[in-house]
Each structure stands twice: as C-alpha cells, then as structure tokens.
Amino acid sequence: MKGTEHWIKKAGVKLFLWRKHAADTSRGTILFVHGSSMASQPTFDLQVPGRADSSVMEYFASRGFDTWTLDNEGYGRSDKDRPINFDISNGADDLAAASEYVMKSSGNRRLLVYGISSGALKAALFAERHPERVARLALDAFVWTGEGSPTLAERRKKLPEFMAKNRRPIDRAFVHGIFNRDHPGTADAATIEAFADAILELDSSVPTGTYVDMCSKLPLVDPVKINVPTLILRGEFDGIASIEDLLAFFARLPHPDKQFTVMEGISHASFQQKNYRLVYHILHGFFTQPEPVYRA
DSSP: OOOEEEEEEETTEEEEEEEEOOSOOTTEEEEEEOOSSSOHHHHHSOOOTTOTTOOHHHHHHTTTEEEEEEOOTTSTTSOOOSSSOOOHHHHHHHHHHHHHHHHHHHOOSSEEEEEETHHHHHHHHHHHHOGGGEEEEEEESOOSSOTTOHHHHHHGGGHHHHHTOSEEEOOHHHHHHHHHSSOTTSSOHHHHHHHHHHHHHHOSEEESHHHHHHHHSOOOSOGGGOOSOEEEEEETTOOSSOHHHHHHHHHHOOOSOEEEEEETTOOSOGGGSTTHHHHHHHHHHHHTOOOOSOOO
16 A cells, blocks of 8 residues: 655644555544654554554555554654754644644544554643544553653663753664563564664654653643543553553543553554554554444
C-alpha cells in the first residue's frame, strides 16, 4: 500500500506528515503519535519481511480507516533547527497544527487519536486542550505521576545530563535496550533489527525534552479535563508506569465511555511485540465501538 507525504507549517516550522488509506475511509480518521526515541514511520509503518500486518497503518487502512502520523518537531523529517529540547507541550502544539490539516484533508471533524509512551502524554494534552477535535483517545504505555515506575527511576539518574543539552544520541544498542529493559523475549529479533534500521535511517540523536518532562515535571495532564472516550492500554511488563498510577488516572476520567486494558506478554513498544495482533484487536474494537442508543 502506497503512502503520501504531506507538509505543514507550525509558526514557520516545517512538520512532516505521512498518510495511508484505501478507497474506503468510512470508519474514520486515525492520527498516530510516536514516542520519545523514534520518528513516526518506524513506529507505525514498519515493514518486516514475513511479519504479516507489520504496519499498523496498513492494517487499519485496509479496514476502512484514513490513517495519518507525523514526525514531531525535532524528529525524523520534521525541522530540528530551533535551540529547544522539544518537550511534551511543544509536541501537543504539533498535534494541534497537524489535526487542523488532517481534519480538512479527510473531511472528518473529529479524529481517533492514538499515542504511545511520551506520544500518549502529547495526545492526552492535545485532547485536554482540544476535546472538540477528538472522537476517541487511546493512550498506550502512558504514565501519569510516575510513582512506582522502575523505568523512570532509572532514567532520573541521568536527568542532569538530559537537562544540560537539547539532544541525546541513539544507536542500535539503545534500540535493543528498549526491548531488554522490562522483560526480554517479548519481541522477535527480526522485528527489533528492522525497527532499529528504520529509526537510525532517520535519526542519530533525538530531543531530550520528553525525558526531562517525564523525569521531573509529572503530572503533565489533568484527567478531569479529558472529557472524551478514552482507552488506557498497559503492557503486562511495561515499566514506564505502575498499574496503581494508571488506575488512579483512569478513575478520574469524567467520560462514562472509558476502558482499561492490560495486554498480556507485552512490554513497552507494543506494535513491535510478538503479541502485536492482540494490540490491533483491542484498538480496532475501541475505534469501531458503536455509539450508545441511550445516554443518561
């Protein structure tokens, strides 16, 4: 399935968008939001020989969705020139700019939004700021306060280093570490290597802003202000947030249409896991859920 490049400007900053869809787009428009250490296409349009439906964009496009993603400022093909660390608030600004373009291009007034890791924080903050643009919100590998997170506890040891510069280097060993830090074995070697190839083709360094935010500024979003249908996805072995932290966030969400799902056998990068089809199934069910015929 072919994709198309799109470019927009956010206050003079060029942002790259990528779109995939088939003739039928009746199911709605999905905007996928990437995490801290990789751009959009490696995360959502990864091609792995022999791995069926490896691209989540193609999977949903073949099922009637108009699928979009973007490289946040500082990542991939988007501009990287400003002397800032491209934090989560800046990423939410990117989503505000991108959503206007995507809604106009697709003809849908509201979007189905999926974010993973720091991308989930960006997506949640975007939904808090612009609830009128969000039909449904899926937050994967999300964190609220950070309490009880082994990943963030370890990452805070390098906080002074992250705060001292705007970018941090990444390499193949770093990508391997994403899959080894929580529970080795949840992803197969071919997928990990293809993921690393795709990431490193675009970036040899990434911004520090999301790491600084997640290590020193949580909470960044207020669940009470996210009044849209929301799905919380947590991998069984994901160390970015404790279940207690996420359940406390979930309990405060005001919209009656909300779901909390623990995904068996999954650690952090859910679309690159051996159990990726489980994630697709859960997300497809949430995005195709019929509207209720009765509301109190």
